[in-house]
Amino acid sequence: MTVVATPPPPVDTELTVRLTVGQAVVRFLVAQYVERDGLRNPFFAGAFGIFGHGNLAGLGQALLQHEIDAARAHTAPALPFVFGRNEQAMVHSAVAYARQSDRTRCWAVTTSIGPGATNMLTGAALATINRLPVLLLPADAFATRSSPPVLQELESATSGDITVNDAFRPLSRFFDRVNRPEQLPAALLGAMRVLTDPAETGAVTIALPQDVQAEAFDWPEMLFAQRIWHIRRPPPETDAIARAAEAIRSSVRPLIVAGGGVVYSRASEALASLAERTGIPVAETQAGKGSLSFDDPRSVGAIGATGTSAANELAADADIVIGIGTRYSDFTTASRTAFANPDVRFVNINIAALDAVKHSGIGVVADAREAIAALATALGDYHVDADYRVLAAELATEWDEKVSAAYRVHDPSAPLSQVQVIGLVNALAEPRDVVVCAAGSMPGELHRLWRTRDRKSYHVEYGYSCMGYEIAGGIGAKLAAPDREVFVLVGDGSYLMMPGELATAVQEGVKIIVVLVQNHGFASIGALSESLGSGRFGTEYRYRGGPMDGERLPVDLAANAASLGVQVMRANTAAEFADAVKHAKDADVSTVIHVETDPQGSAPDSESWWDVPVAGTSTLESTREAHETYLRWKQLQRNYLRPSGD
The missing domain is CATH 3.40.50.970 (Thiamin diphosphate (ThDP)-binding fold, Pyr/PP domains)
Structure with a gap:
């Protein structure tokens, strides 16, 4: 006799709501909140979009319905829609919003399939490189493949599932394609995990096939319950702070390099307090500019290829560099020529492990504000010599006078x-x-x-x-x-x-x-071209006349x-x-x-360097001279391989 087990009756029947995939996306985004330091706010501020056949009936209809529902309720839409003019530009606007909000708020960007989607690739790269959250929702080719090839579909002879949106994979911190409605919850939750992670954030792409966007499905109500994502402030390991403090206490000419992590962590007050107590001068990267007010006695301004003479002179002699929230780009390090002391060591405080280990540094993987506070305690009564304080202040004053003269x-x-x-x-x-x-x-x-x-x-x-x-x-x-x-x-x-x-x-x-x-014309590239011996070729807006040297365009x-x-x-x-x-x-x-303005006007410089290769051989004397200069700078480059724990 065969016995067939009867499953027990369900204890509770989960409530569902019937929505299209596009409508479900909008409703989910509205329900996402973030919290940091006890402050809570909606994560998504709105949606930028340009509609085409790929997203008009899906996300487009959902956003329209959302705005109509809000109007009927006499309230502002929780996810307002902004119609942009260029898909790349919409991503830039979203990224700028996230940056100005210290990564605690975000925008979604929706486009049609094809050129609308691929126009966002530049914006995706920018967001990921700068580690700024943006949710990209490009339409995709039909999941059902009911009438291929559809308009703007990329056909491949070797694979049936490749679309132009696969180009987003290397540019996104998280990528998913929703080919069935059942896949949407996992994709959305995965997206939120990355968007709200201060170390991993960047462009997040969820490709939505145009037929799937418009498909109706019975969704569990729980998917649309309010969710609070806590933006973490990971504290530093005690041993890592102890190693960093020991290295700093043994230094004579330390220099802090403040990067964007200081700003996003809202660690400016903690940094100012540490610098005031220890006397360690503070230089700033592009993303870190504003970490201290320009007139703070410890501020020596910008560092690196576009740096001040004050910061770069101190960097050249620094025996320990304390990088806080910086990824050490080539402009920050002047292509690895800025920190010229043969015995220089690095302490790297960063929420991203990738940056904490750069230049063989003593890595402190932590939130900038938390790490600065812990380091201040560990340093105790450490401070630099009075002569070093005076030198930093004098150099900063000299530079400020140059700025006044230039202005x-x-x-x-x-x-x-x-x-x-x-x-x-x-x-x-x-x-x-x-x-x-x-x-x-x-x-x-x-x-x-x-x-x-x-x-x-x-x-x-x-x-x-x-x-x-x-x-x-x-x-x-x-x-x-x-x-x-x-x-x-x-x-x-x-x-x-x-x-x-x-x-x-x-x-x-x-x-x-x-x-x-x-x-x-292109003043920056013109000046670079001239420095490389190419005489500003192809950088000015002129009629053709020889090598682009005709009259200016009107x-x-x-x-x-x-x-x-x-x-x-x-x-x-x-x-x-x-x-x-x-x-x-x-x-x-x-x-x-x-x-x-005059395209060949000049500004005060710190005579720093940026590594841009020069033609190794040329019939132009200007290029040969530039190559000789280039080789002299290359001899000054460092590999920074010395273990900082030595």
Whole structure:
């Protein structure tokens, strides 16, 4: 006789709700919250999107329904939709928002399949390199493969499941493709795990086939319950702090290098206290600029290839470098020539283990604020000698005097240099106002010269140095900090990459002040080309005439900006510029201030280096000379392989 076991009756029947996959995504995102230091807030601030056939009936319909439901309830939508002009730019706006929010808030970005999706690849790389959270929701080809090849589908002769969205895999910290509704909960929860992890965050991509987005399914109500994700502050290991403290106590010329981790951890006060008590001078990376106010007695400013003479002189002799929240990019280390002491050692405090072990350093894997507090206790009464304190202060003062001289406008009626434009913005902005920049010659000049007076007033994207970021980034920064003025500094080259988001600013009523510096070409690459012996070839906007040396193109960027609906002012002297800034600050709409400058103007330099190879052989004398200079610098490069525990 065969006995068939009868399963017991269910104890409880789980409630379900019927929604499309797109509707389920929206409802899930609304229910996600984060908490850090006892402060709780919704994680997703909204969704940027451009609709096409791939996402219109799925996420597009879901976002429309969400807005209609909110209007009927007489409330603001919990996930407001913003229609962008360029998919890459939408990711930049989302990333800038996350950065300005110290990674405690995030945006989703939805696009159609094909070029709409792949346009986001640059933004994904930028987010992941800078370790800033953004959720990318590109549409994908039909999961059912009912009528292949569909419009914009990539066909492969060797695999049936490859789509253009697979290009996101190496650029994302987490990637998933939802081919069936049942897969969605795991994908969404996996995405949240990474987005809220301060060490692992970056671009998160969930590819959603267009047929799956519109498919209805019975979802467990529990999926849409409010979830609170706690952003961790991992404390340091006691032994690691002890090793770090021992190394620092044995040093005579220590130097702190503050990176973006200090800012995101909100560790500025702890850092200022440690520096004041020990007398250790503090230099800053691009992402770490603003960790200390520029006039803090321990601040020596920017370090590395775009650094100050003060920071780089101290770096050259430092016997121990205490990197806090820095990934030691080539600009920070001046391509491994900045820290020239043959006995230099490193202490690396970082929430990411990858960065904590760089340069054979003593690694402290921890939250920056927690580690600084523990290190301060472990150091006890340690402090540097008075002579070293005095030296650091004198070097900082000397540099500040150079900045004042560079900023000074001797003739208010004369045309402005780019450095003078930066100086005027710096003087006319309030301490809490935000400056946004990303590419060209201005990031280097801002790093050296900008006088930061607030932890969140400096917003220069230099992990990827992406042309076109500025205007979109300014929108994101303003959305995150509506109580601050946002000054976008952008050159003509970067402006021409992505000006269309000015229309988005007008559409959303987002006020930004764009300072558009017109120097008729790529000033930064022009200067680099000249230093490499290539004479600014192909870097200026000119008619063809020989090797691109004809007359300048009649490009009117002010007229272009005006056509996009913003207020435009032309200002070519200091007096005109000051009036324009005042007018822009008083206005409640976005303003573009157009300024003509000299593309070959100079700024004070620290004579540092950046490793860009020079042609090993050439018929050009200028190239041969540049190659000889390059070889001399290469001899100064270090490998930093000496174990710091020795």
